[in-house]
Amino acid sequence: MTSEILNPSEARQGRMSYPTGMRESIQKVEATRATRLHESFPMMLPDEKQSILQEFHPDYRAEGMREIRVGASKGQRMPLELADLMEGASHLTSGLLDLEQLDYDTDVLIIGGGGAGSSAALLALENGARVTIANKLRHGDANTMMAQGGIQAADKASDSPAIHYLDVFGGGHFCNDPDLVEALVKDAPSAIQWLEELGCMFDKEPDGTMTTIHGGGTSRKRMHSARDYSGAEIMRTLRDEVRSYPDEITVLEFSPAIELILDDKGQVAGAVLQNIETGEHLVVRAKCTILATGGSGRLHYQGYPTTNHYGATGDGLVLAYRVGAGLAFLDTMQYHPTGAAYPEQIVGLLVTEKVRGLGAQVCNVDGLQFVYPRETRDVESSAIIRECNERARGVATPSGMTGVWLDSPMIDILHGSGTVEKALPAMVRQFGRFGIDMAKEPILVYPTLHYQNGGLRLRPDGSTDIPNLFAAGEISGGVHGRNRLMGNSLLEITVFGRRAGRAAAQRAREISLGKLTLSHLDSWERELAEVGIDDTVKSPVLLPDYRRQLR
């Protein structure tokens, strides 16, 4: 006999909704709604965009950044918190481990089993390699899993890869790497087709036509989705496909990489992993290594909350930098305009851009629009920060946050009753848990740290500056320039994961490794000492520490 279990929806009955002060502002939003339905707030002109970014975007706050003092990209600016880790000391010393004693010997080692790593694994396998994936946490614990809105691809008659290219460049402020962008937009339709063949349930019309909508900064409706579980659908499908090859792809969980291994020819030749539960070190020799460790939102730049996964601590950047890889655009982070600002329990969590894509407008405390709802993310965020700070037209919450309204009830009015529930089930559930029905009431949002626009310098085939070292996904920099558009990260992980997997498997057939060494740690230590960095942190940090300071 099973005991009786209380269903969670029963358990949450009687949860709070909005307090009185916020309700008064909601009434103003409701009062203006009928008029706003027929109004379109104008997009900013190019000059306005530039000036609002300079005045309000966190990337432009000089005190949040500093130059890195050592390494291949010495002198580049990046957030303080990241620079500290990049200048950190190794957890190891060069002589600590017997590198002759191998725990794993593989053709392609993939560090990070999110969307990029899993795509890479499948393509490396397809190209004849034996593959090992090292995960810090579980396979699939990644920002991919949390991506909601969708994935871009120019696959409709009204669209083309060249138009997609232009949108990517405009969004990135015209400093993107042209070859990477070309690869991104040209591979996009085949990436979607690959996912479709793997069984991803994309939203479709009855005749099979992909349902596509706009995202911020798109000039064509090319955002494909799987309800608002787009990333989860892609991630669980890729993971399940990897699990179809247990003999060919070795998946290690709770085993983060803490250092790359070189050989005596200066090539990357694998990594030292550490069992995060037992502390045991594991030596993996690999002919090629792909870094797919994702972003770094859990470093909480400038004190911002983040949408990111628990493990997003920039480990791969630290590892790659120590073996001499170059960096690009790490002085630019993406703050998603619509992080949850209420209730307190979910502050900083993502409210998908799809909400605006479906027509919800952004309103201030008086229920008035102050920004076009689908500016690029950096501009939209800056406008919200200005509204809440300089203009003081934000809505205060009981915990002292401010935010602006995202008028989600407009969606059902525009597209028919039930649209919110059908198109945004994850969001409905997220707010429903706290007694807020977003189909009927607006939701409060404020920018949140979302994405690392920059990272390792990358070539279109996924290779880096260092022999045998490849990278894919959020860890890389260049394709998005200074600002990524919605729907281009799920695309990036698929396109460049596949490219890196293919190229790494091919290279693994061509090369031979020499004697393994960690001697680069000695030169790293010397370099730190030369510029007077002693008492530094050990990195990578692997996990954020949210423990209260105990006695």
Added chain:
Amino acid sequence: MTEELVPIFIMGKKYNVPADLTIMKAMEYSGYQLVRGAGCRGGFCGACSTVYRLPDDYRLQIGLACQTMVEPGMFLAQIPFYPAHRGVYRLEELQPTFQTVVQTYPELLRCLSCGTCSKVCPQDIDVKQYMADAMRGDIAGVANRSFDCIMCGLCVSRCPADEVQPNIAILCRRLYGRYLAPRAEHLAQRVGEIEAGQFDGDLSRMKRLSEEELRKAYDERDIEPE
């Protein structure tokens, strides 16, 4: 400022924590550095399944630690891992039929339709109903009904028939996505056009534009109406 503290019991040990925390944050407040049992922290990944009881209530309750608020006297433990087997298959070799599902997961037919799975699901999915769909061979039904599954495994942990519902569900979703959902013809067509080099000229022209020309083209581009 003094916060209101409430007692909770983490794996039997008492801690006083602020009343407005989620279970996950309360564990961290109490001094736990989570390694297992924390993932996306946003309700998408299923890493933080938690079971608990409240004082004077015999019923076992469940929730995701990142999404569930603490309550006074809550008595809790996480289930960060639960053994669940996955059938052996290669999607491209399968037919989208009842036979495929039942051959991959023969235990499907042991389902008692007791509904414990539906009651335990933190996503409020009607698991019992999709298992019934599976037993009828309604793969589209399973796919659609199970879509919001985050594979946390709480249903598996409570199932008296030892079913692995999330794995049955993802098999059906993948069978549906690959074989039963209508194919996107325009997608296949566009892939063919790209392979034939149809857009290469446009793209290389675009790549040759100066920044100034690109800016102009961007500012003048037409936007597809809603």
